[in-house]
Amino acid sequence: MKKYLRKIFFDQTSKRFWVINDFLGIVIIASLVLVLLETDPALNAKYRELFRYLEYAIGMIFMMEYFTYIYIAEKKRSYIFSFYGIIDLLSIAPTFLNLMNLEFLRTLRIIRLLRLFRLLKLVRILEFIQNRYEKEKIARQILKINVAIYLVAFFIALLICSIILFHIEEGVEGGQIVTIEDALWSTISSLSAVGFGDTFPVSFPGRMFLGFVMILGGAFLSFAIFTIGRFLQAILFGEEIENELKELAEAGKQFSKEHKRLLENDIPGGRK
Numbered sequence: 001m002k003k004y005l006r007k008i009f010f011d012q013t014s015k016r017f018w019v020i021n022d023f024l025g026i027v028i029i030a031s032l033v034l035v036l037l038e039t040d041p042a043l044n045a046k047y048r049e050l051f052r053y054l055e056y057a058i059g060m061i062f063m064m065e066y067f068t069y070i071y072i073a074e075k076k077r078s079y080i081f082s083f084y085g086i087i088d089l090l091s092i093a094p095t096f097l098n099l100m101n102l103e104f105l106r107t108l109r110i111i112r113l114l115r116l117f118r119l120l121k122l123v124r125i126l127e128f129i130q131n132r133y134e135k136e137k138i139a140r141q142i143l144k145i146n147v148a149i150y151l152v153a154f155f156i157a158l159l160i161c162s163i164i165l166f167h168i169e170e171g172v173e174g175g176q177i178v179t180i181e182d183a184l185w186s187t188i189s190s191l192s193a194v195g196f197g198d199t200f201p202v203s204f205p206g207r208m209f210l211g212f213v214m215i216l217g218g219a220f221l222s223f224a225i226f227t228i229g230r231f232l233q234a235i236l237f238g239e240e241i242e243n244e245l246k247e248l249a250e251a252g253k254q255f256s257k258e259h260k261r262l263l264e265n266d267i268p269g270g271r272k
Helices: 002-010 015-036 039-073 076-080 083-100 109-137 138-169 180-191 204-255 257-266
Strands: none
Touching: 002 015, 002 039, 015 039, 015 109, 015 138, 039 076, 076 180, 083 109, 109 138, 109 180, 138 180, 138 204, 180 204
16 A cells, blocks of 8 residues: 555656646645635625635645655655645644634634645645656756746745735725735735835835835846746747757756755655
Protein backbone atom coordinates (compact mmCIF):
# COMPACT_ATOMS: atom_id res chain seq x y z
CA MET A 1 0.00 0.00 0.00
CA LYS A 2 2.76 2.43 0.97
CA LYS A 3 4.69 1.63 -2.20
CA TYR A 4 1.58 2.25 -4.32
CA LEU A 5 0.92 5.61 -2.63
CA ARG A 6 4.53 6.68 -3.10
CA LYS A 7 4.21 5.99 -6.81
CA ILE A 8 1.06 8.13 -7.00
CA PHE A 9 2.47 11.04 -4.99
CA PHE A 10 6.11 11.06 -6.14
CA ASP A 11 6.50 9.27 -9.50
CA GLN A 12 6.26 12.07 -12.05
CA THR A 13 6.15 9.55 -14.90
CA SER A 14 2.87 8.14 -13.59
CA LYS A 15 -0.41 9.41 -15.07
CA ARG A 16 -2.03 9.09 -11.63
CA PHE A 17 0.56 11.50 -10.24
CA TRP A 18 -0.58 14.25 -12.62
CA VAL A 19 -4.26 13.43 -12.11
CA ILE A 20 -3.82 13.86 -8.34
CA ASN A 21 -1.92 17.13 -8.75
CA ASP A 22 -4.43 18.55 -11.23
CA PHE A 23 -7.24 17.66 -8.83
CA LEU A 24 -5.45 19.28 -5.88
CA GLY A 25 -4.83 22.40 -7.96
CA ILE A 26 -8.55 22.70 -8.69
CA VAL A 27 -9.40 22.19 -5.00
CA ILE A 28 -6.90 24.89 -3.98
CA ILE A 29 -8.43 27.42 -6.37
CA ALA A 30 -11.95 26.44 -5.25
CA SER A 31 -11.03 27.00 -1.60
CA LEU A 32 -9.85 30.54 -2.34
CA VAL A 33 -12.93 31.34 -4.42
CA LEU A 34 -14.96 30.19 -1.42
CA VAL A 35 -13.10 32.68 0.81
CA LEU A 36 -14.00 35.50 -1.57
CA LEU A 37 -17.67 34.49 -1.74
CA GLU A 38 -17.93 34.33 2.04
CA THR A 39 -16.92 37.98 2.39
CA ASP A 40 -20.04 39.08 0.52
CA PRO A 41 -22.68 39.67 3.25
CA ALA A 42 -25.65 38.83 1.00
CA LEU A 43 -24.15 35.60 -0.33
CA ASN A 44 -22.90 34.55 3.10
CA ALA A 45 -26.33 35.05 4.66
CA LYS A 46 -28.05 33.06 1.92
CA TYR A 47 -25.57 30.21 1.48
CA ARG A 48 -23.84 30.05 4.87
CA GLU A 49 -24.59 26.36 5.44
CA LEU A 50 -23.50 25.42 1.92
CA PHE A 51 -20.24 27.35 2.33
CA ARG A 52 -19.59 25.63 5.65
CA TYR A 53 -20.08 22.13 4.23
CA LEU A 54 -17.92 22.94 1.21
CA GLU A 55 -15.17 24.12 3.55
CA TYR A 56 -15.41 20.88 5.52
CA ALA A 57 -15.15 18.87 2.28
CA ILE A 58 -12.11 20.85 1.12
CA GLY A 59 -10.53 20.55 4.56
CA MET A 60 -11.01 16.77 4.53
CA ILE A 61 -9.26 16.51 1.15
CA PHE A 62 -6.26 18.49 2.41
CA MET A 63 -6.27 16.48 5.63
CA MET A 64 -6.12 13.20 3.69
CA GLU A 65 -3.25 14.59 1.62
CA TYR A 66 -1.34 15.71 4.74
CA PHE A 67 -1.65 12.42 6.60
CA THR A 68 -0.84 10.48 3.42
CA TYR A 69 2.45 12.38 3.11
CA ILE A 70 3.22 11.58 6.75
CA TYR A 71 2.37 7.90 6.22
CA ILE A 72 4.58 7.44 3.15
CA ALA A 73 7.46 9.62 4.37
CA GLU A 74 10.66 7.75 5.19
CA LYS A 75 11.64 10.55 7.59
CA LYS A 76 8.34 11.72 9.00
CA ARG A 77 9.84 14.39 11.24
CA SER A 78 11.69 15.92 8.29
CA TYR A 79 8.46 16.25 6.32
CA ILE A 80 6.40 17.61 9.24
CA PHE A 81 8.89 20.43 9.88
CA SER A 82 9.72 21.10 6.22
CA PHE A 83 8.39 24.13 4.32
CA TYR A 84 5.69 22.11 2.56
CA GLY A 85 4.86 20.16 5.70
CA ILE A 86 4.12 23.40 7.58
CA ILE A 87 2.07 24.75 4.66
CA ASP A 88 0.07 21.52 4.52
CA LEU A 89 -0.60 21.75 8.26
CA LEU A 90 -1.68 25.40 8.03
CA SER A 91 -3.99 24.42 5.16
CA ILE A 92 -6.02 22.10 7.37
CA ALA A 93 -5.96 24.38 10.44
CA PRO A 94 -9.05 26.38 9.30
CA THR A 95 -11.13 23.20 9.27
CA PHE A 96 -10.28 22.52 12.91
CA LEU A 97 -10.87 26.16 13.91
CA ASN A 98 -14.30 26.06 12.26
CA LEU A 99 -15.24 23.25 14.63
CA MET A 100 -14.26 25.27 17.70
CA ASN A 101 -15.91 28.21 19.45
CA LEU A 102 -13.14 30.82 19.54
CA GLU A 103 -15.01 34.10 19.34
CA PHE A 104 -12.46 35.84 21.56
CA LEU A 105 -9.85 35.23 18.84
CA ARG A 106 -12.12 36.62 16.12
CA THR A 107 -11.93 33.22 14.50
CA LEU A 108 -13.51 34.23 11.20
CA ARG A 109 -10.67 36.57 10.31
CA ILE A 110 -8.03 34.12 11.46
CA ILE A 111 -9.62 31.36 9.37
CA ARG A 112 -9.72 33.53 6.25
CA LEU A 113 -6.08 34.48 6.61
CA LEU A 114 -4.99 30.90 7.31
CA ARG A 115 -6.85 29.68 4.24
CA LEU A 116 -4.67 31.95 2.13
CA PHE A 117 -1.75 29.62 2.88
CA ARG A 118 -3.45 27.06 0.65
CA LEU A 119 -2.35 29.10 -2.35
CA LEU A 120 1.27 28.28 -1.50
CA LYS A 121 0.45 24.63 -2.16
CA LEU A 122 0.33 25.59 -5.85
CA VAL A 123 4.09 26.18 -5.66
CA ARG A 124 4.65 22.46 -5.10
CA ILE A 125 2.60 21.59 -8.19
CA LEU A 126 4.53 24.09 -10.32
CA GLU A 127 7.80 22.68 -8.96
CA PHE A 128 6.78 19.20 -10.13
CA ILE A 129 5.94 20.53 -13.60
CA GLN A 130 9.18 22.47 -13.84
CA ASN A 131 11.22 19.45 -12.73
CA ARG A 132 9.55 17.37 -15.43
CA TYR A 133 10.56 19.71 -18.24
CA GLU A 134 14.05 20.23 -16.83
CA LYS A 135 14.64 16.48 -16.96
CA GLU A 136 13.48 16.48 -20.57
CA LYS A 137 15.60 19.62 -21.20
CA ILE A 138 12.79 21.42 -23.02
CA ALA A 139 13.89 25.05 -22.70
CA ARG A 140 10.76 26.50 -24.31
CA GLN A 141 8.49 24.60 -21.93
CA ILE A 142 10.58 25.73 -18.95
CA LEU A 143 10.07 29.30 -20.13
CA LYS A 144 6.31 28.75 -20.18
CA ILE A 145 6.47 27.41 -16.63
CA ASN A 146 8.40 30.50 -15.54
CA VAL A 147 5.57 32.63 -16.92
CA ALA A 148 3.06 30.42 -15.08
CA ILE A 149 5.04 30.82 -11.83
CA TYR A 150 4.92 34.60 -12.27
CA LEU A 151 1.16 34.56 -12.85
CA VAL A 152 0.55 32.31 -9.84
CA ALA A 153 2.75 34.54 -7.66
CA PHE A 154 0.81 37.60 -8.83
CA PHE A 155 -2.49 35.84 -8.13
CA ILE A 156 -1.31 34.83 -4.65
CA ALA A 157 -0.17 38.37 -3.86
CA LEU A 158 -3.44 39.81 -5.19
CA LEU A 159 -5.68 37.63 -3.03
CA ILE A 160 -3.57 37.89 0.12
CA CYS A 161 -3.27 41.68 -0.11
CA SER A 162 -6.96 42.09 -0.95
CA ILE A 163 -8.19 40.12 2.04
CA ILE A 164 -5.71 41.82 4.41
CA LEU A 165 -6.81 45.25 3.12
CA PHE A 166 -10.47 44.28 3.48
CA HIS A 167 -9.95 43.38 7.14
CA ILE A 168 -7.93 46.55 7.83
CA GLU A 169 -10.71 48.75 6.41
CA GLU A 170 -13.63 46.68 7.68
CA GLY A 171 -15.84 48.81 9.95
CA VAL A 172 -13.88 52.06 9.36
CA GLU A 173 -16.26 55.03 9.46
CA GLY A 174 -16.63 56.64 6.03
CA GLY A 175 -14.58 53.88 4.42
CA GLN A 176 -14.90 53.14 0.71
CA ILE A 177 -13.78 49.52 0.97
CA VAL A 178 -16.85 47.72 2.28
CA THR A 179 -16.69 44.47 0.27
CA ILE A 180 -13.93 42.18 -0.92
CA GLU A 181 -14.64 43.36 -4.47
CA ASP A 182 -13.70 46.91 -3.44
CA ALA A 183 -10.49 45.62 -1.88
CA LEU A 184 -9.69 43.57 -5.00
CA TRP A 185 -10.13 46.57 -7.28
CA SER A 186 -7.95 48.79 -5.09
CA THR A 187 -5.27 46.09 -4.84
CA ILE A 188 -5.29 45.44 -8.60
CA SER A 189 -4.80 49.16 -9.23
CA SER A 190 -1.88 49.26 -6.80
CA LEU A 191 -0.18 46.02 -7.89
CA SER A 192 -0.37 47.11 -11.53
CA ALA A 193 1.41 50.35 -10.49
CA VAL A 194 -1.31 52.70 -11.77
CA GLY A 195 -2.20 54.22 -8.38
CA PHE A 196 -5.00 53.71 -5.88
CA GLY A 197 -7.83 53.83 -8.42
CA ASP A 198 -11.25 55.27 -7.57
CA THR A 199 -11.58 53.06 -4.46
CA PHE A 200 -8.97 53.62 -1.78
CA PRO A 201 -8.52 53.13 1.98
CA VAL A 202 -9.25 56.03 4.33
CA SER A 203 -7.52 54.76 7.48
CA PHE A 204 -3.81 55.38 8.08
CA PRO A 205 -2.95 51.64 8.40
CA GLY A 206 -4.87 50.95 5.19
CA ARG A 207 -3.01 53.63 3.25
CA MET A 208 0.35 52.49 4.59
CA PHE A 209 -0.43 48.91 3.61
CA LEU A 210 -1.52 49.93 0.12
CA GLY A 211 1.69 51.93 -0.23
CA PHE A 212 3.59 48.71 0.45
CA VAL A 213 1.42 46.98 -2.18
CA MET A 214 2.41 49.62 -4.74
CA ILE A 215 6.10 48.96 -4.07
CA LEU A 216 5.42 45.23 -4.45
CA GLY A 217 3.61 45.99 -7.71
CA GLY A 218 6.74 47.69 -9.06
CA ALA A 219 8.74 44.52 -8.41
CA PHE A 220 6.10 42.40 -10.16
CA LEU A 221 6.07 44.78 -13.12
CA SER A 222 9.85 44.56 -13.55
CA PHE A 223 9.79 40.77 -13.46
CA ALA A 224 6.81 40.70 -15.86
CA ILE A 225 8.64 42.82 -18.43
CA PHE A 226 11.64 40.48 -18.28
CA THR A 227 9.82 37.13 -18.25
CA ILE A 228 6.83 37.79 -20.48
CA GLY A 229 8.99 39.82 -22.88
CA ARG A 230 11.27 36.82 -23.40
CA PHE A 231 8.23 34.59 -23.83
CA LEU A 232 6.88 36.82 -26.62
CA GLN A 233 10.32 36.81 -28.23
CA ALA A 234 10.24 33.04 -28.31
CA ILE A 235 6.85 33.07 -30.02
CA LEU A 236 7.82 35.71 -32.59
CA PHE A 237 11.38 34.64 -33.42
CA GLY A 238 11.45 30.95 -32.54
CA GLU A 239 14.81 29.19 -32.79
CA GLU A 240 16.74 32.43 -33.36
CA ILE A 241 16.77 33.02 -29.61
CA GLU A 242 17.21 29.42 -28.47
CA ASN A 243 20.37 30.34 -26.56
CA GLU A 244 18.53 33.12 -24.77
CA LEU A 245 15.81 30.65 -23.85
CA LYS A 246 18.40 28.39 -22.27
CA GLU A 247 19.81 31.31 -20.29
CA LEU A 248 16.34 32.22 -19.04
CA ALA A 249 15.67 28.60 -18.14
CA GLU A 250 18.82 28.67 -16.01
CA ALA A 251 17.59 31.89 -14.38
CA GLY A 252 14.31 30.14 -13.63
CA LYS A 253 16.21 27.33 -11.91
CA GLN A 254 18.01 29.82 -9.70
CA PHE A 255 14.73 31.62 -8.94
CA SER A 256 13.25 28.46 -7.41
CA LYS A 257 16.48 27.01 -6.00
CA GLU A 258 15.39 27.27 -2.38
CA HIS A 259 12.05 25.56 -3.03
CA LYS A 260 13.79 22.74 -4.86
CA ARG A 261 16.23 22.23 -2.03
CA LEU A 262 13.34 21.84 0.39
CA LEU A 263 11.51 19.52 -1.99
CA GLU A 264 14.52 17.26 -2.49
CA ASN A 265 15.85 17.16 1.06
CA ASP A 266 12.76 17.51 3.25
CA ILE A 267 10.06 15.69 1.28
CA PRO A 268 10.94 12.01 0.73
CA GLY A 269 10.42 10.91 -2.84
CA GLY A 270 11.24 14.34 -4.28
CA ARG A 271 13.46 14.75 -7.31
CA LYS A 272 16.68 12.78 -6.93
